[in-house]
Amino acid sequence: MPIDSWLQATLLLLVSIAAINDLATRRIPNRLLLAALACALVLRLLSPAPGAALLAALGGLGLGLALFLPLYLLRGMAAGDVKLMAVVGAFAGPYDVFSIAVLTWCAGGVMALLAALWRGRLKLALGNMVNMARTVLVPGMPAVAPQEKSSAGTIPYGVAIAIGTIIVLVRYHG
Structure with missing residues (x-):
């Protein structure tokens, strides 16, 4: 099996484990991430062009x-x-991680809106998003973190990352 297939299979396993753990505990263990990173680097070094593959890993x-x-x-x-x-x-790698990030943001946005609707906190969630956007887009606007009581809730974002990753992997195989 080519190295790219090993990378993709291991990546699928990583995001699946991370999503399940995030759903169950709302945490993604550092041990899982360190083991996966080591695996990615070893697989990259085993590729036919290890220098370029390692640079792609570091860039991604x-x-x-x-x-x-x-x-x-x-x-x-x-x-x-x-x-x-x-x-x-x-x-x-850098090209695919950008695609994964964009798809993850879309999936996470849908998840966040659904969670806010479910909790009856959609207005609060939209207000928090406007405040975050204002901080980024308006020069000189101080970054103010929302108060705990003004949070619209959290979502297991590892699931959104898994969704974005799976969509990109399916693009290669389906």
Whole structure:
């Protein structure tokens, strides 16, 4: 089996385990992420062009981190989600991790809206999103984290990351 197939199969296993764990415990274990990162790097080094493959892994890891870190800093997601996206990037590379991130944001947005509707907190959720956008888009606007009591709730974002990843993997095989 070619290295790309091993990378994709291991990535599918990673996001599946992370999503299930996030649903069950609302945590994505660091041990899982470290083991997966080591696996991604070893598989990349075993490829026919290990230098280019390792650069792709590091580029994907960096881009995955860069795309999700601002959301963590705005308290829009947990650190485990950011680390998971970085590790997904090590498997997928920079081009695919960007596609995965965009699809993940779409899936996460739908999940968040459904959760806010379910909890009867849609107005609060939309207000929080406007405040986050204003912080990013308006120069000089101080970053103010929402108060605990003004949170519209959380979602297991590892599930959204799994959905985005699976959609990209299906694109290759289906």
